[in-house]
Amino acid sequence: MKVLSAEQLSGADKETIRKQNITSEELMERAATLVFNEINQRLQGAPIPIKIFCGIGNNGGDGLVIARHLIQHGYHVTVYVVNYSDKRSEDFLANYEKLKVITNDWPHLIKEEDHFPEINTGDFVIDAMFGIGLNRPIEGWVAKLVKLINNSQAFILAVDMPSGLFSDKTPGKKAAVIEANYTLSFQSPKLVFFLPETMDYIGDLQVLDIGLDREYISKLISETFLIGKQEAVSLYIPRKKNSHKGDYGKVLIVGGSYGKIGSVLLTATAALKTGTGLCSLYIPECGYDIIQTGLPEAMLMTDTDKKMLTTYPKDFDADVVCFGMGVGTDEKSVQALKELLQANNDPVVIDADGLNILSNNKEFLKMLPKNSVLTPHPGELKRLIGAWEDDFQKLEKVKKFSKKYNVILVVKGAHTFTIDREYIYINDSGNPGMATAGSGDVLSGIITSLIGQGYEPVNAAVFGVYLHGLSGDITAEEIGYESLLAGDIARNMGKAVKALFERESMESK
Numbered sequence: 156m157k158v159l160s161a162e163q164l165s166g167a168d169k170e171t172i173r174k175q176n177i178t179s180e181e182l183m184e185r186a187a188t189l190v191f192n193e194i195n196q197r198l199q200g201a202p203i204p205i206k207i208f209c210g211i212g213n214n215g216g217d218g219l220v221i222a223r224h225l226i227q228h229g230y231h232v233t234v235y236v237v238n239y240s241d242k243r244s245e246d247f248l249a250n251y252e253k254l255k256v257i258t259n260d261w262p263h264l265i266k267e268e269d270h271f272p273e274i275n276t277g278d279f280v281i282d283a284m285f286g287i288g289l290n291r292p293i294e295g296w297v298a299k300l301v302k303l304i305n306n307s308q309a310f311i312l313a314v315d316m317p318s319g320l321f322s323d324k325t326p327g328k329k330a331a332v333i334e335a336n337y338t339l340s341f342q343s344p345k346l347v348f349f350l351p352e353t354m355d356y357i358g359d360l361q362v363l364d365i366g367l368d369r370e371y372i373s374k375l376i377s378e379t380f381l382i383g384k385q386e387a388v389s390l391y392i393p394r395k396k397n398s399h400k401g402d403y404g405k406v407l408i409v410g411g412s413y414g415k416i417g418s419v420l421l422t423a424t425a426a427l428k429t430g431t432g433l434c435s436l437y438i439p440e441c442g443y444d445i446i447q448t449g450l451p452e453a454m455l456m457t458d459t460d461k462k463m464l465t466t467y468p469k470d471f472d473a474d475v476v477c478f479g480m481g482v483g484t485d486e487k488s489v490q491a492l493k494e495l496l497q498a499n500n501d502p503v504v505i506d507a508d509g510l511n512i513l514s515n516n517k518e519f520l521k522m523l524p525k526n527s528v529l530t531p532h533p534g535e536l537k538r539l540i541g542a543w544e545d546d547f548q549k550l551e552k553v554k555k556f557s558k559k560y561n562v563i564l565v566v567k568g569a570h571t572f573t574i575d576r577e578y579i580y581i582n583d584s585g586n587p588g589m590a591t592a593g594s595g596d597v598l599s600g601i602i603t604s605l606i607g608q609g610y611e612p613v614n615a616a617v618f619g620v621y622l623h624g625l626s627g628d629i630t631a632e633e634i635g636y637e638s639l640l641a642g643d644i645a646r647n648m649g650k651a652v653k654a655l656f657e658r659e660s661m662e663s664k
């Protein structure tokens with residue numbers, strides 16, 4: 156799904172109004188009625204106090220439409236107009252009049268702190284103060300109102316986006332922003348919903364298709380995509396009946412050191428479980444028995460050093476090589492990565508200490524084969540590209556790095572971002588149970604496996620990240636977050652691939 160900017164959305168609004176021959180007020184009615192339907196479906200007429208805080212722009216207009224429908228359906232609604240300015244939008248005013256017609260209980264105007272209502276734990280608060288139109292931080296008494304709502308323990312539903320969030324920049328650490336439990340957003344998810352600094356404001360997310368012109372949206376050029384099940388399925392390459400193990404990649408995984416042989420075992424297991432035809436490992440000698448016992452399906456070569464990597468098997472003919480997990484950063488192992496980069500022209504996958512070695516030896520970056528995939532977590536990324544001021548600056552720096560070195564970066568996190576030059580792919584699978592040692596090692600095994608099977612490196616990264624998260628979700632459903640182990644993610648890869656094609660399962664992902 157495309158992630159559209161505020162500008163693109165307002166363009167789509169205008170085009171929809173023109174093509175469908177409707178007024179902007181009718182579009183507002185349509186969008187806000189969808190929000191009402193969702194609320195009504197969940198509350199089922201429950202007599203709980205609903206407090207709607209409306210701004211004076213179109214987000215506030217949505218709030219008034221929602222209020223009208225809720226009142227007409229017998230809900231206990233109190234409407235507050237957060238009157239931070241007198242420049243009310245036309246559609247706000249039209250809906251203000253419509254609301255007055257159906258109720259004697261007119262909206263309460265809030266113009267200062269003294270007008271704040273009491274907000275209680277059991278209240279249902281609807282935040283319709285600001286949407287994509289916010290262009291400066293919320294300040295003064297409105298900021299105090301935001302804090303009052305946040306501290307109330309009431310359930311908070313945000314309309315389009317939590318008030319105080321901008322669609323194209325981070326709000327700053329001390330800014331007043333609604334901390335929603337649930338966000339119902341119109342037509343397209345916004346980039347800030349997925350960034351580490353701002354994702355916590357959203358709560359659970361649902362995107363409502365408000366029927367903006369499909370043709371116009373399909374022609375919009377977007378550089379940012381949300382990857383859910385539908386997008387993942389479209390990347391899948393089916394296996395051929397008439398095929399053999401040589402068709403599914405000869406993969407070489409290079410890594411490990413004394414005390415960290417488990418990491419390569421995880422990576423290799425994940426590669427085989429993702430469908431690799433032939434999996435070989437190159438590890439320090441101390442790992443021989445561990446791998447041969449733990450993963451008899453894999454083939455093994457050992458370094459002359461017992462405890463760490465010192466060299467690379469240049470003559471080994473692999474379709475794709477993965478380097479880095481558990482390697483350490485000893486000078487001797489730096490040499491191993493150098494030899495690997497000198498020997499390979501095809502894309503490689505670099506993870507963990509492989510990335511740390513790159514950061515300590517920046518001259519190696521130019522040696523990376525085109526379209527190699529680097530999979531840093533935030534700590535490794537900082538060593539690679541330097542510190543950033545906020546998530547938007549981070550994205551710019553990563554794009555620049557990707558373009559400069561012709562590589563793909565998989566920036567891991569609760570929402571993993573795969574960045575290929577200008578393009579950003581945001582992953583929508585996964586869960587906090589995956590915050591456990593070794594789950595990154597599993598991910599590099601999955602991506603390496605897919606490249607070996609003939610996926611384009613960027614597709615291998617995007618699809619691999621999605622499958623990794625989906626396998627984590629399936630595992631968490633079975634055993635919960637706490638006891639989820641990285642190895643479970645690898646072992647459940649088969650269930651993840653199958654779930655891609657099951658209609659009912661994981662439908663929301």
Ligand SMILES: NC(=O)C1=CN([C@@H]2O[C@H](COP(=O)(O)OP(=O)(O)OC[C@H]3O[C@@H](n4cnc5c(N)ncnc54)[C@H](O)[C@@H]3O)[C@@H](O)[C@H]2O)[C@@H](O)CC1
Nearest residue numbers: 183186212213214285286287288289290291292293315341
């Ligand atoms: N296609 C869509 O996405 C649709 C969007 N609609 C709604 O329209 C909203 C956008 O409406 P608006 O453009 O009127 O903007 P908002 O209602 O988000 O904001 C209101 C106005 O407040 C002013 N403002 C910005 N920052 C301020 C601040 N810190 N303090 C005081 N005033 C400030 C701005 O001039 C802005 O236009 C969307 O978020 C959505 O709720 C729907 O009504 C219809 C369809």
Ligand SMILES: Nc1ncnc2c1ncn2[C@@H]1O[C@H](COP(=O)(O)OP(=O)(O)O)[C@@H](O)[C@H]1O
Nearest residue numbers: 532567568569585586587590592593594595596
């Ligand atoms: N809260 C979370 N939600 C979803 N995925 C997560 C979460 N925490 C971690 N992950 C995923 O788990 C993996 C962790 O990788 P990494 O930090 O490299 O771990 P390790 O080095 O122990 O293997 C990443 O793919 C990341 O996206």
Ligand SMILES: [K+]
Nearest residue numbers: 282285316318
């Ligand atoms: K809002």
